Amino acid sequence: MSKVNGRILMILAVAAMFMGTFSCRRASNANETIEPVNDSIPPFGFWEEDFRRVDDKVRSGDTFSGLMNRLGMSSEDAYKLSQICDSTFDVRKLRAGNLYKAYYDSLSNDLKYVVYENNRIRRTIFHCADSLAVYTYDFPVQHVTKFADVSISSSLWNDMSKAGSSPALIMKLSDLYAWTVDFFGLQKGDRFRLIYSQTECLGDIISLDTIYFARFTRDSTDLYSVMFDQGDNGNLYWNEKGESMRRAFLKAPLEFKRISSGFSYARKHPVTGQIRAHTAVDYAAPMGTPVVALGDGTVISAGWAGGGGNTIKIRHNSVYTTSYMHLRNFATGIKAGTHVRQGEVIGYVGSTGTSTGPHLDFRVYQNGKAINPLTMESPSSEPIKEENKAALDSVLRSYQIMAEEFEAATPKIEVPDEESED
Numbered sequence: 001m002s003k004v005n006g007r008i009l010m011i012l013a014v015a016a017m018f019m020g021t022f023s024c025r026r027a028s029n030a031n032e033t034i035e036p037v038n039d040s041i042p043p044f045g046f047w048e049e050d051f052r053r054v055d056d057k058v059r060s061g062d063t064f065s066g067l068m069n070r071l072g073m074s075s076e077d078a079y080k081l082s083q084i085c086d087s088t089f090d091v092r093k094l095r096a097g098n099l100y101k102a103y104y105d106s107l108s109n110d111l112k113y114v115v116y117e118n119n120r121i122r123r124t125i126f127h128c129a130d131s132l133a134v135y136t137y138d139f140p141v142q143h144v145t146k147f148a149d150v151s152i153s154s155s156l157w158n159d160m161s162k163a164g165s166s167p168a169l170i171m172k173l174s175d176l177y178a179w180t181v182d183f184f185g186l187q188k189g190d191r192f193r194l195i196y197s198q199t200e201c202l203g204d205i206i207s208l209d210t211i212y213f214a215r216f217t218r219d220s221t222d223l224y225s226v227m228f229d230q231g232d233n234g235n236l237y238w239n240e241k242g243e244s245m246r247r248a249f250l251k252a253p254l255e256f257k258r259i260s261s262g263f264s265y266a267r268k269h270p271v272t273g274q275i276r277a278h279t280a281v282d283y284a285a286p287m288g289t290p291v292v293a294l295g296d297g298t299v300i301s302a303g304w305a306g307g308g309g310n311t312i313k314i315r316h317n318s319v320y321t322t323s324y325m326h327l328r329n330f331a332t333g334i335k336a337g338t339h340v341r342q343g344e345v346i347g348y349v350g351s352t353g354t355s356t357g358p359h360l361d362f363r364v365y366q367n368g369k370a371i372n373p374l375t376m377e378s379p380s381s382e383p384i385k386e387e388n389k390a391a392l393d394s395v396l397r398s399y400q401i402m403a404e405e406f407e408a409a410t411p412k413i414e415v416p417d418e419e420s421e422d
Contacts, residue, residue: 179247309353
């Protein structure tokens with residue numbers, strides 16, 4: 001949209017707002033002042049500026065009648081008001097900590113209205129004088145299409161947060177690329193560009209709706225993700241090749257602090273001091289951190305394994321098996337023969353067996369041979385149907401053009417390098 005068109009729309013919107021809010025008394029002669037008369041209905045059904053207002057929060061242990069008594073209603077009127085709430089408001093669900101505003105007559109100091117904040121969108125209004133009444137008002141919400149462009153300086157969470165992205169967007173993005181990008185191995189200069197929509201109310205983000213398009217760039221390599229619904233209740237996100245963004249395996253089986261020991265055929269054991277192969281990756285993490293199954297599969301063993309401590313082994317198919325060692329304990333129901341889903345919690349980080357501290361010893365076997373989990377190429381799920389490939393290409397190109405337009409119109413957010421601060 002051009003600046004000119006934007007300015008025109010803004011002028012029209014302002015004009016419409018004033019036309020809808022005020023009417024003018026016609027002047028009987030040229031010298032008479034035209035006075036605006038406010039005849040619209042305010043959101044809460046009364047003009048707030050006509051009353052004295054007190055803001056507070058519902059206290060722990062407050063009942064509806066008790067709150068209304070404290071604000072100035074008689075017990076009889078508070079009871080009558082509670083009885084007419086019906087389906088409008090459940091007085092039993094008055095929540096401690098929620099805000100309310102009490103409005104009093106400026107002269108008599110009688111309580112006239114109480115506006116209770118149910119959530120960021122809804123308000124319940126209690127008319128406390130004359131004819132008792134209860135009604136609600138929902139602030140208008142907007143579904144806004146947004147564009148984000150963030151380059152990594154320290155971490156995905158820190159840099160996107162500094163750029164103003166909501167936690168929900170960050171989590172959704174990490175879920176979207178969970179099978180293809182190692183978010184613990186992001187490098188400075190990695191870049192994410194997104195087109196998404198979110199619900200907003202009164203300037204606040206209520207919810208993230210949908211990510212339509214994402215582009216991850218490292219050096220000169222791009223990895224796209226685009227939403228495309230084949231109508232089969234299956235996968236919704238695909239890369240530029242028509243491969244599912246959902247892979248057979250996750251990049252890691254837990255949220256870890258660091259890799260304390262990598263895959264090696266000649267490592268000095270921290271306990272025994274012997275030089276021997278370490279065909280695993282050790283993920284250092286706090287005691288009790290949930291450990292999840294790397295992919296769908298069947299538990300083939302769950303029990304004590306000597307130096308490995310509490311260990312779970314999962315067979316995913318005829319080719320891949322994974323092993324999770326030194327666990328503190330197993331998740332409920334995990335035993336030999338249990339079928340698990342990708343991402344399902346199977347146990348918790350511990351330090352059982354031969355271990356110097358809490359960590360997960362994680363191993364992957366391909367056709368019975370140990371392979372490095374960090375360099376393993378995870379097989380893709382079912383690709384997009386051939387008859388839909390051309391349509392996917394068209395949708396991807398449309399989003400690429402849209403992203404280019406957003407990028408041209410939006411200054412790129414440069415996240416400052418914390419190390420360079422004076």
